[in-house]
Amino acid sequence: MYDRIKGFRDFYPGEMAARREAIDVLEDTAREYGFREIGTPALERAEMWTDKSGDDIVDELYAFEDQSGRHVTLTPELTPTVARMVVAKQQELSKPIKWVSTRPFWRYEQVQQGRYREFYQTNVDIFGSSEPTADAEILAWAADALTGLGLTGDHFEFRISHRDILGGVLESYDTEVDTEAAIRAVDKSDKLSRAEYHDLLIGAGLSADQAAEFGDLIAGGDLEEVEAFAGTERVTAAVENLQNVLDAAEDFGAREYCTISLETARGLDYYTGVVFECFDSAGEVSRSIFGGGRYDDLIESFGGQPTPAVGVAPGHATLALLCQRAGVWPEEDVTTDYYVLQIGDTRAEAARIVGELRDRGHVVETDIAGRSFGAQLDYADSINAETVVIVGEQDLENDEVTIKDMESGDQTQVPVDEFPGDRERPTFEDLA
Amino acid sequence: MYDRIKGFRDFYPGEMAARREAIDVLEDTAREYGFREIGTPALERAEMWTDKSGDDIVDELYAFEDQSGRHVTLTPELTPTVARMVVAKQQELSKPIKWVSTRPFWRYEQVQQGRYREFYQTNVDIFGSSEPTADAEILAWAADALTGLGLTGDHFEFRISHRDILGGVLESYDTEVDTEAAIRAVDKSDKLSRAEYHDLLIGAGLSADQAAEFGDLIAGGDLEEVEAFAGTERVTAAVENLQNVLDAAEDFGAREYCTISLETARGLDYYTGVVFECFDSAGEVSRSIFGGGRYDDLIESFGGQPTPAVGVAPGHATLALLCQRAGVWPEEDVTTDYYVLQIGDTRAEAARIVGELRDRGHVVETDIAGRSFGAQLDYADSINAETVVIVGEQDLENDEVTIKDMESGDQTQVPVDEFPGDRERPTFEDLA
Known part of the structure; x- marks a missing residue:
């Protein structure tokens, strides 16, 4: 008589048992790392997203007016909410703040395999440390969580980069470049032809020659070459920071899963430092499984004291696809x-x-x-x-x-x- | 800069740790009983509530139109959703179907102590058995969950009744009585003066004498007296069913927490048999902590095969109040x-x-x-x-x-x- 809404799912016991087993691995691993569970609201003021115009997310909001005329929205992601919570208790929270939570989010977008309008993520964030060890702890948690699910280095890799490398290289050109547009072009480059990619870079302000040169430099991914090309303190510092994160990841047992990939840019504008995305090594899941990175400016933009931050948020639907293709997804049955x-x-x-x-x-x-x-x-x-x-x-x-x-x-x-x-x-x- | 929406809560790690410990008790107990976890959507078609007019819930819906013009609502309760899910897979699900889930629901209502606009419940339901043992298993789960939290018979009691006792007694009057209105009057009786209560009963069709007589009979709670007064098969069967449920609850260790209380009526119209509410024995939490009961007609009203059902849904906010007053709420701190x-x-x-x-x-x-x-x-x-x-x-x-x-x-x-x-x-x- 009534049907379920498109893009929303019912989980019956068999499928839910498998999901719960997987979620338990993510959460138990986070618990062992000292990430503390928080609980967050499903609704927030829509302004938390709409004030920052230009973001794709805004078009996908389940936003409406409540009975008192508040502009509210079902939350499409957790980061603004945790930023708000950090600002609200900035003085009393001992730092580093290490938080974890698992819950649904909502975006009105095209439904396809591994993408739904109601989707679940486990968000893991650290606030209050700018040290490379904090970035590395996020990578280490993600690696431990994935290996805890039964995945190995044959199944996944973390492609890692640094926002200031792309930004610094673009800045080193004489011409006026729209850095965010160019970074978005890099982020999409694996889905574009070479000509389309270059056209976007040219649209962002590079000449045709510069676009080709920049594209090759970034695709090459040689940190020394990139550092020499830019010759700026910003790029040198970014390369050093990236190396320090990878050194700490080595100590934490996560280095083996990391590949330097300067084409990894992350779509969201709020990232400021190291960024990374998890990919299916076998290439069967073509999209990024999940991603994360450093976002040092967000808390301040929410009215808080400057507070460095780094986090990651595995989405359960793509993670399930990866596990299924790797043959490690838990059996979908009750016991x-x-x-x-x-x-x-x-x-x-x-x-x-x-x-x-x-x-x-x-x-x-x-x-x-x-x-x-x-x-x-x-x-x-x-x-x-x-x-x-x-x-x-x-x-x-x-x-x-x-x-x-x-x-x-x-x-x-x-x-x-x-x-x-x-x-x-x-x-x-x-x-x- | 941004504030949280009224009636919605942020749970920081200390408070969340205590909540998680309590939720784990409810869920682990349900797991041991063989209740299987399900996952359900936050949004449903608003018609699932608005088609059935007259319900208070309708005025409290967070309902809106999505980007395709669907009338959708944040779900204010779980029961219609699980009914929809049972109907959708009626043939393939082996019965009895025993489901559990913990999640938030949303109602736009007055915020007060223990009542929020976003509130969490653990829903536990059995579909496909009309046996008194099914009702008793719900009572036994609730009792085991509460004692698992550290509560005892000094802290809580289940006031138990049967819809057909009230309905059958009302039916036995010669006059035309609006049964649902009279049951709602009984449900509210502990918050009303005797005169107000009787006025509501008179409004439902009883004479002044009948209202007084009915009020005293129900308040007395003597099953034999009620059975004799009505003298109908319906009331006799209801009394027998209630006794059978209590006998099974005795075997399952839950009888000691149950008190027969014919004034316990439950506000919702869909209940059909045994109903019960959990109260603070010390009376410090004046409202019902939670309630449940049998709703045998709901699945059929959703277009399914006739399927008996019984369930309960402890709300976490009132349960936390009870535990706090009893001194058994877990410490709100991280470890x-x-x-x-x-x-x-x-x-x-x-x-x-x-x-x-x-x-x-x-x-x-x-x-x-x-x-x-x-x-x-x-x-x-x-x-x-x-x-x-x-x-x-x-x-x-x-x-x-x-x-x-x-x-x-x-x-x-x-x-x-x-x-x-x-x-x-x-x-x-x-x-x-």
């Missing part, structure tokens, strides 16, 4: 440790066993539908129950219950007052 | 197992120790801000680090690191190549 089957009026005894098994943390179901033996067994099978505990009136007369292994079909009887007894996770194997 | 302090150029060795401790699942931070010894120690203190591992250049020359207990201030030195070694969670106590 059940025990089904306690009742025959006749054995509910009280069954409930005791159910309770004791649940107290041990196991997933335990029992009959709540008044079903026959066969219907209960079918149901136990449908929820992938590993062990069925059969509590029958006749067995109970002999003070016994039957333990059935669902994979083999084997079963054995045990004294009811010894089940589960002091066993943490009794199975057919233990009891036979 | 840290280890801070690995670097003195001089010891990053590589510190990173090895950090990595090994994180591999064991511990929360471990280290310097990512280039700080002095004192500043690092202050930071370690601010994040409540239990143990500080000092990796100093001089110590390392002697192949040692220093282990400092932050509570006592005591410290000891251990060989660096034996730390953490094969210890799972080395502390000062173990090493001194």
Whole structure:
């Protein structure tokens, strides 16, 4: 009768179980790194995005007026919200501030594989450190999270660059260059023909010769060559910063996943330093899986004290695609440790066993539908129950219950007052 | 510069840590019961609420037109969404369907203590069983979740009733009674004077004498008396069903928390059988903490096959109030197992120790801000680090690191190549 809105998804238990397993890896890894979970609102004032005109995001906002006439929007990303939160408690928060959160965001955009209008991200950010070790910790978390999912260096790479390298090289030209337009051109270059790419660079203010020269220099990705070409302190400092980040990443075990790629520019204007994107090494997922980088000016632009910041936000949909193609996505199915089957009026005894098994943390179901033996067994099978505990009136007369292994079909009887007894996770194997 | 929208909350790490601990109890308990997590959209078609006119919820919707002119709304509750999802896959889902999810909902209503415009609930529902054991399992989950939070029968009670008792008694009058209006009057009765209450009942079609009689009968709560008064099969069946639910709750360990209270009616019209509300036994939280019940007709009204259903949805804000007043709300602070302090150029060795401790699942931070010894120690203190591992250049020359207990201030030195070694969670106590 009612249908779901286009670009929004329902996750049924099997798919959700796989997603939860993946999210747990991202969050547990963040927890071990000392990132602290925060909770953030779904709605913010639309001005947080519309004040800064020219951003593609503005056209994609689910914005509306609330019943008091506030211009509000479903948040399309987390960064402005965390910036607002940092500004609001700037004095009391001990720095570095290390925050993590997993939640949906919303953008009205074209729906395609791995892209939805409601999409989930795990955002990980550090505020209050300009040190290369902070950038490297973000890279290390991302690498640990991906390897925790079962991915390896054969599956993903971080293409890493520095905003000031592109900006500094462009600045070194005599001509007036629209740096942001040129950086956007670089960001799109892998989707453009050489001629189209050069046309965009020319549109940004370079001559035809300069466009070709710049394109080749950036594609080459040789840091020494780039530094010599620009000959400016800004580019020299950026190259040094990038090297320092990579050195720290080496200590943190993440260097092996990083490739210097000066064509990695990130579309968003707020990045100021190191930027990186995660790609499928095999090239099967053609778009960037996710990206991140340093954004040292944002907090100040939100009215706060100058506060350096660096972060990353893996989106779950593209990450799932990568994991699926690498064969490491968790199985999309529910699991059940025990089904306690009742025959006749054995509910009280069954409930005791159910309770004791649940107290041990196991997933335990029992009959709540008044079903026959066969219907209960079918149901136990449908929820992938590993062990069925059969509590029958006749067995109970002999003070016994039957333990059935669902994979083999084997079963054995045990004294009811010894089940589960002091066993943490009794199975057919233990009891036979 | 930007402020948060009224009725929406930011959760900083301390408060969020306490909330997460509480949510984990609700969700882990549901997992042990075999409730399967689902994921659901924040937006639905507004018609899912507006088609059914007269509901208070409609005035509180955050509804708007999306960029394609769809009438959409931020979802104010989960039940219609799960009903839609059940209908969409009715054939393939094995029954009983047992679902759980935790997420925010949105209603434009008056903000007050424990009530926000963005509010979080854990929804737990069973579809496909009309058995009293299903109702009892919902009660048992709720009781286990609350006792898992540290609450006891001194803190909370479930006031339980049955829609057909009120409906059946009202039906037994000769006069034409607006049953839904009378039930809403009962639902509000504890906030009204006796005269106001009776006026509402008279407005619903009872005479003054009948209103007084009905009010006393319901307030009395004697099931036998009510059954005799009505003398209809409907009321007799409802009383029997309620007794059966309580009998099953006895087997499941939840009976002791249940009080029969025929004035418990639940405001929502879709309830059809047993309904219940959780109250603060001490009466300090005056409103209902949360409620639930049976809604057997909803799936069919959404175009599905007739499918009985029962569920409950604890809201986290009122639950937190109850826990706080009972003194069992988790501490609102972050915890840290280890801070690995670097003195001089010891990053590589510190990173090895950090990595090994994180591999064991511990929360471990280290310097990512280039700080002095004192500043690092202050930071370690601010994040409540239990143990500080000092990796100093001089110590390392002697192949040692220093282990400092932050509570006592005591410290000891251990060989660096034996730390953490094969210890799972080395502390000062173990090493001194």
